Amino acid sequence: MEQKPIAELMNLSGKTAIITGGAMGIGYAIATRLAEAGANVLIADRDEEKAAMAAAALNERGWKASSTVADVSDESQVTAMVARAVAGFGSLDILVNNAGIYPTKLVLESTKEDFEKVIHVNLMGAFFAAKAAAGAMIAQGAGGKIINITSIDALHPSSAGLAFYDASKHGLWGFTKNLALELAPHGITVNAIAPGGVLTPGTGLGAPADPAIAKITAAFTAKIPMHRMADADEIGKVALFLASDLSSYMTGSQVVVDGGTLLA
Numbered sequence: 001m002e003q004k005p006i007a008e009l010m011n012l013s014g015k016t017a018i019i020t021g022g023a024m025g026i027g028y029a030i031a032t033r034l035a036e037a038g039a040n041v042l043i044a045d046r047d048e049e050k051a052a053m054a055a056a057a058l059n060e061r062g063w064k065a066s067s068t069v070a071d072v073s074d075e076s077q078v079t080a081m082v083a084r085a086v087a088g089f090g091s092l093d094i095l096v097n098n099a100g101i102y103p104t105k106l107v108l109e110s111t112k113e114d115f116e117k118v119i120h121v122n123l124m125g126a127f128f129a130a131k132a133a134a135g136a137m138i139a140q141g142a143g144g145k146i147i148n149i150t151s152i153d154a155l156h157p158s159s160a161g162l163a164f165y166d167a168s169k170h171g172l173w174g175f176t177k178n179l180a181l182e183l184a185p186h187g188i189t190v191n192a193i194a195p196g197g198v199l200t201p202g203t204g205l206g207a208p209a210d211p212a213i214a215k216i217t218a219a220f221t222a223k224i225p226m227h228r229m230a231d232a233d234e235i236g237k238v239a240l241f242l243a244s245d246l247s248s249y250m251t252g253s254q255v256v257v258d259g260g261t262l263l264a
């Protein structure tokens with residue numbers, strides 16, 4: 001097999017990537033690295049204004065990006081998101097299922113609706129997007145890359161109050177492995193990234209919006225062997241690896257990026 005030069009391995013020119021929940025946090029960090037590598041990036045988010053601002057920030061750096069509003073828990077919006085990527089950029093090669101929510105509530109205080117909300121965004125949303133994206137990728141016949149952002153909570157619970165989140169992320173990891181099996185014959189790889197604690201707006205980067213989240217974040221940091229939360233770009237760099245030819249023979253894998261948290 002011919003050995004490609006490193007620069008070529010990471011070159012995503014001519015490829016199109018959708019990043020769900022790409023307006024901020026981990027999703028925006030991933031969008032930034034993929035755009036820097038040359039990909040056309042479609043930032044899809046339920047927050048239309050923030051998504052547009054994020055795409056504009058990438059354009060200002062000379063990279064190709066646009067935005068669309070899409071709530072991943074709504075199948076029709078997700079189908080429209082995929083159609084927009086193909087119509088706007090001519091193809092779809094990379095899907096990053098990043099959109100996710102992590103409300104904290106004890107099971108004994110929760111309702112069926114609380115459970116459904118988390119599952120609909122974190123798990124069903126990934127299904128809607130993967131199904132639509134894989135359909136487009138198979139039609140193109142050039143393979144593709146699907147990356148699901150799980151969590152170390154897909155492997156081990158981090159704290160009480162996240163039972164529905166943990167159920168969704170364990171589910172997303174199972175979904176990743178089985179979809180990898182299904183799509184391998186089409187040259188589409190499906191992998192997951194399991195971040196530990198990452199500094200994002202959702203986990204209270206800057207002023208924590210939710211005191212419950214801030215408490216979890218502080219307890220988390222104390223237990224991390226590397227004694228710090230990750231910068232979102234530390235997930236972006238691993239996403240670039242999984243989106244590029246550097247990971248050409250990987251499918252059905254979950255890359256843990258947690259500063260050693262699961263070792264402790």
Ligand SMILES: NC(=O)c1ccc[n+]([C@@H]2O[C@H](COP(=O)([O-])OP(=O)(O)OC[C@H]3O[C@@H](n4cnc5c(N)ncnc54)[C@H](O)[C@@H]3O)[C@@H](O)[C@H]2O)c1
Pocket residue numbers: 020021022023024025026027044045046047050070071072073098099100101102121125149150151152194195196197198199200201202203
């Ligand atoms: N931050 C962490 O410590 C951490 C750790 C492990 C896993 N994760 C996972 O990483 C992903 C991103 O987390 P984050 O911390 O960057 O979150 P965040 O809250 O900072 O940002 C999430 C983004 O997703 C968007 N979003 C939320 N629900 C959506 C929906 N239904 N449809 C479309 N967009 C939606 C939001 O508008 C926002 O732009 C999530 O899946 C989360 O579970 C985060």
